[in-house]
Amino acid sequence: MGAWDDCCDDCCYSWKDFWWCVLCLAIFFVVAIIVILVVAFGFIRHIDITVDDASLTRLALVNTTITAFAYNLTLTLTIRNPNWAMNMMNTKPLEAAYNFDGQQFDRVRLADEGDKHPAGKTRVYRLTSGSDSAFVSLGNAGVAEFKKENATGTFEVEVALTGEVKYTARVTKCKIEATCPLKLQLASSGEAPAALVFQKVKCKLAKPEKNC
Template identity: 35%
Template sequence: MSEHKPTKDKLKPWRVRLGIVLAVAVVLAATVLLALRYAVIPEVKAAIDDARLDRFALATTNDSSSLGFNVSIALAVRNTNRAMSVKYTEPVVANFVFHDRRLGTAAVAGEGHEHPPRRREVHLLRLGGEVPSGVIGDAAAEEFKKQNASGAFDVELRFDVEISLGIGNTRGMSFSCPLRLQLAPPGPTVVVFRRVYCMHEEQEKNYF
């Protein structure tokens, strides 16, 4: 039995060193995860690359009136993180708004969609329909008449995102993309459009 004691005694320092190395590795890994969770903030930026307003008209009949519209919008969303993908934890829906009245909605991205780092994704949104005057309200109808006389309409694209880096840190963001659009001429005529950068809103604006 005494012949094995030196061998066991030699192994003890290595076991102690190995335990210390493993403990240090665990502490370093936990520190890195905490730093990523609290120091790295998930973020995306957005812009409107192109927009075309093909119809925006207030139609009145004997019984009622409605606001009809058709618009195409190229919404670009960029993941500014250089190393990590962001994941959309909820579906992203864009709202087309006039005078704080929501005229229509369009899906941008689904829940669970992963946006790669430094990638810029462009979503083509097409919205259109008829909105009864009772929904847009008298104030919005009067504002439409004023803007219709000037030939340009102040509209807006609004949307919210909830994103995560997959390490426990989740962030909600609201965007407002103000647009001033003129009616496009009939046919496939190209309409010049300058990129509009969306503003990050701390809180979602109220609209109806």
């Protein structure tokens, strides 16, 4: 701060050094702007994804020549962009896949390509999906796992998110890959889903690529 004080003193007490003071001020503001830009756009803070609520009112194995699920699943999924200056734009659709015992049985789209997520904002996605015969390649091991979980009334369903985004002022496109392991208690006949307690789940992000 000594050089800055000397500059201010010269400016205050000697008009002949006026332009020197102007140069000092200009350098100070340029450095401040560079620091702000580096902080704002130099580093990416990765998104936060959580499943705030979920309910399963039906999950049954359909007796067909191939294994399939009859199911009804609703969930509330939130995505927060913690960057205070950088918007996110989807360069690929953002999708969520539902998996049981490592096998996908459905996939839903959350946002389309070109969709923007403003800086510092949280978006809430309320998903309701179901099917009378959603194909799932379980095999004997998967069927055995289903029967085991069906006996307890609690099913382990994984929600896997995939997408790709580009941040403001950055050329690199960054993949979004996250997994949200859910333990869902099947609502019994006549029981309201709201009566079942769901513990909020923080989704795990895959390790980002080098430039992301």
